[in-house]
Amino acid sequence: MKTQGAVLPRQRGIDISLLKKNAVPLLFAALCILGVMVSGMDPSFLLYEIITRFSRNSFLVLALLIPVSAGLGLNFAITIGAMAGQIAIVTITHYQIKGLNGLLWAMALSVPLAVAMGYLAGMVMNRAKGREMITSMILGFFANGLYQLLFLFLVGTVIPMKNRAMMLPEGVGLRNTVDLYGVARALDKLWRINIGGIWIPMGTLLVVALLCVVLQYFMRTRLGQEMRAVGQDRHIAEVAGIDVDRIRIIAMIFSTVLAAWGQLIFLQNISTLNTYNSHEQVGTFAVAALLVGGATATRASIWQALVGLLLFHTLFVVSPQAGQALFGIPQIGEYFRVFVAYGVIAVALALHSWQSRSK
Amino acid sequence: MSERFQDIRERLGIPRLIIIGFVLLLFVTAYATGMSIGPLVSASLVRIGMNGILVLAMVPTITAGVGLNFGLSVGILCGLVGSLISMELRIRGFSGFFAAILFSMPLAVVAGWAYAKLLNKVKGQEMMVGTYVGFSMVALMCIFWLAAPFSSPEMVWAYGGQGLRYTLTLDNYFGKVLNNFLLVSIGQWEFPLGLFGFFGLLCLLVHLFFRTKLGMAVKAAGANPRFAEASGIDPDRTRTMGVIMSTVLGAIGIIVYAQSYGFLQLYMAPQMMGFPAIAAILIGGANLRDARIPHVLLGTALFQTLLTIALPVTSRVIEGDISEVARLIISNGMILYALTRRDGREVA
Numbered sequence: 001m002k003t004q005g006a007v008l009p010r011q012r013g014i015d016i017s018l019l020k021k022n023a024v025p026l027l028f029a030a031l032c033i034l035g036v037m038v039s040g041m042d043p044s045f046l047l048y049e050i051i052t053r054f055s056r057n058s059f060l061v062l063a064l065l066i067p068v069s070a071g072l073g074l075n076f077a078i079t080i081g082a083m084a085g086q087i088a089i090v091t092i093t094h095y096q097i098k099g100l101n102g103l104l105w106a107m108a109l110s111v112p113l114a115v116a117m118g119y120l121a122g123m124v125m126n127r128a129k130g131r132e133m134i135t136s137m138i139l140g141f142f143a144n145g146l147y148q149l150l151f152l153f154l155v156g157t158v159i160p161m162k163n164r165a166m167m168l169p170e171g172v173g174l175r176n177t178v179d180l181y182g183v184a185r186a187l188d189k190l191w192r193i194n195i196g197g198i199w200i201p202m203g204t205l206l207v208v209a210l211l212c213v214v215l216q217y218f219m220r221t222r223l224g225q226e227m228r229a230v231g232q233d234r235h236i237a238e239v240a241g242i243d244v245d246r247i248r249i250i251a252m253i254f255s256t257v258l259a260a261w262g263q264l265i266f267l268q269n270i271s272t273l274n275t276y277n278s279h280e281q282v283g284t285f286a287v288a289a290l291l292v293g294g295a296t297a298t299r300a301s302i303w304q305a306l307v308g309l310l311l312f313h314t315l316f317v318v319s320p321q322a323g324q325a326l327f328g329i330p331q332i333g334e335y336f337r338v339f340v341a342y343g344v345i346a347v348a349l350a351l352h353s354w355q356s357r358s359k
Numbered sequence: 360m361s362e363r364f365q366d367i368r369e370r371l372g373i374p375r376l377i378i379i380g381f382v383l384l385l386f387v388t389a390y391a392t393g394m395s396i397g398p399l400v401s402a403s404l405v406r407i408g409m410n411g412i413l414v415l416a417m418v419p420t421i422t423a424g425v426g427l428n429f430g431l432s433v434g435i436l437c438g439l440v441g442s443l444i445s446m447e448l449r450i451r452g453f454s455g456f457f458a459a460i461l462f463s464m465p466l467a468v469v470a471g472w473a474y475a476k477l478l479n480k481v482k483g484q485e486m487m488v489g490t491y492v493g494f495s496m497v498a499l500m501c502i503f504w505l506a507a508p509f510s511s512p513e514m515v516w517a518y519g520g521q522g523l524r525y526t527l528t529l530d531n532y533f534g535k536v537l538n539n540f541l542l543v544s545i546g547q548w549e550f551p552l553g554l555f556g557f558f559g560l561l562c563l564l565v566h567l568f569f570r571t572k573l574g575m576a577v578k579a580a581g582a583n584p585r586f587a588e589a590s591g592i593d594p595d596r597t598r599t600m601g602v603i604m605s606t607v608l609g610a611i612g613i614i615v616y617a618q619s620y621g622f623l624q625l626y627m628a629p630q631m632m633g634f635p636a637i638a639a640i641l642i643g644g645a646n647l648r649d650a651r652i653p654h655v656l657l658g659t660a661l662f663q664t665l666l667t668i669a670l671p672v673t674s675r676v677i678e679g680d681i682s683e684v685a686r687l688i689i690s691n692g693m694i695l696y697a698l699t700r701r702d703g704r705e706v707a
Binding site: 128131336345 | 429477480481482483484486487488490491492494495497498499501502505506521522627634677681683684687688691692694695698699700
């Protein structure tokens with residue numbers, strides 16, 4: 001519903017050529033090529049870095065797609081899913097369940113947590129229709145407070161847990177970093193192939209490919225169709241007999257579970273858990289990557305997610321070196337990539353809101 | 360009696376009552392464990408005066424119909440640049456403080472104008488766009504701090520590194536000038552009257568502004584843009600006024616904050632500074648469409664008192680610093696509460 005109808009509809013004959021349609025990814029591709037040239041990095045190292053980052057981050061970005069299609073916008077609250085994943089991985093590390101077995105246990109364990117959290121998040125979203133994105137972001141911050149309360153104060157006091165390796169010396173609270181050697185690269189190591197001296201984690205990439213296929217299929221199912229209907233127009237969907245609130249909650253649950261698994265895939269690759277920071281930037285970076293691929297708050301495809309990931313992480317890898325080469329200060333590149341992450345979100349949201357108003 | 364309680368409950372709302380109860384509980388605990396109340400109150404007063412103007416900066420945007428100013432860091436960055444220029448020119452004491460405000464003012468007006476132009480194009484999504492405009496400006500200014508042509512040895516890295524330091528001490532410039540001005544102490548109790556006077560003056564100015572003809576127009580257009588348009592007010596113009604005012608107040612707010620804190624915090628530090636201000640005004644009783652000076656006063660007093668005394672008091676009962684976690688939960692919980700209240704309006 002357009003409650004902003006007072007604004008005069010502007011007639012602008014936007015003819016969308018292919019170039020204009022893909023302006024954002026093309027711009028970033030140019031920026032990436034420029035960065036690669038300027039930084040003068042070793043191509044095989046660069047390739048290795050990009051493949052690693054691509055494989056460990058893609059699940060998290062794909063977790064954003066379902067809420068977008070259900071009209072919830074970009075779900076910044078996937079951080080909550082990441083927290084569920086981290087709670088699961090802390091648990092299996094505590095019980096010393098190792099290897100692929102441990103990772104599978106963590107994935108299973110994170111599901112009920114993520115479902116419960118996703119359900120609650122969905123209920124919150126239903127109370128904040130029209131401002132879901134800002135609400136999801138604040139919800140992520142709020143959940144982060146609860147998460148810190150859990151791991152700083154409740155573990156060791158209310159929740160009985162004794163583990164010298166994982167906990168602070170006083171016996172209350174988790175250490176800042178937890179070594180995940182038990183499940184380190186459990187998935188990556190499953191099947192790796194070596195092409196020209198670069199190890200490619202085929203196992204992880206295969207899981208990502210599988211998720212893409214499942215997502216593609218899911219959107220064609222009845223539930224997927226209903227989600228799209230809700231995403232297109234809530235009120236028409238309501239009239240057509242779809243329980244809009246329920247569909248939106250389901251979308252949030254799916255997104256949260258996928259984010260939990262995504263974070264587990266991320267962590268097994270990194271192999272250490274920064275207890276209080278690992279999840280914080282998950283939402284921002286995933287959203288930025290998706291937007292770099294040319295997605296908007298109402299339209300996002302699997303291809304946009306994958307292309308965006310490649311471009312965003314290429315830029316991420318080359319920025320410090322490029323900053324060093326151009327200005328002699330590597331930090332300039334580091335801050336530049338932070339600026340790009342935030343800036344692309346700001347610009348994409350502004351453009352989207354602008355366009356949807358002038359329609 | 361129960362009717363009266365219900366009336367209070369309805370006027371204050373459950374979250375506010377919980378927070379008031381929490382503050383009282385902390386004071387009771389402090390008293391019971393034998394802490395002296397004087398220093399606790401005095402420290403809280405300083406924190407209230409220190410943060411108040413940043414909270415006040417929320418009033419113009421909400422009144423103008425733009426909503427909570429999540430991009431307050433735009434104003435904060437202007438204040439920081441103004442302070443740096445004042446320091447670079449080695450202006451000390453009160454003149455340094457006022458010079459900082461003076462230098463930051465034109466920057467804040469220009470930045471606020473540009474920011475308002477953008478927000479006028481994204482009506483309905485101002486909060487989201489504002490947040491990320493603020494975040495990206497903070498990141499962009501990080502590059503500025505690294506490359507800016509400041510030369511004062513107290514400001515740039517002492518050796519090897521390039522650019523400004525992460526935190527600059529204001530001791531030799533305008534640190535604490537307002538805090539120590541008219542500081543009245545009675546026994547253990549200290550009342551920073553200068554700090555409060557300045558805060559009060561700005562509150563009064565904002566209050567008076569909304570009584571002028573222009574201020575009334577801003578208010579009317581914020582409450583009902585269509586109606587205002589019909590009576591000859593341009594809502595985009597009044598919204599721009601509100602955003603510029605907020606940005607200017609953000610700049611002054613951070614200068615007052617910095618002089619009280621004694622340090623200027625650069626780089627990523629300003630990123631989240633808007634959020635406690637937002638939480639404070641909501642705690643004070645404001646919502647997404649209505650904010651007044653009493654909300655600023657009550658909210659800042661409650662929130663800052665809570666944060667100031669939580670650490671010393673709770674550390675007597677439990678181990679560890681719970682105040683940071685409490686701040687995260689309370690401030691974001693409060694914002695979440697405001698965002699999820701059904702206010703009868705859905706944004707398209």
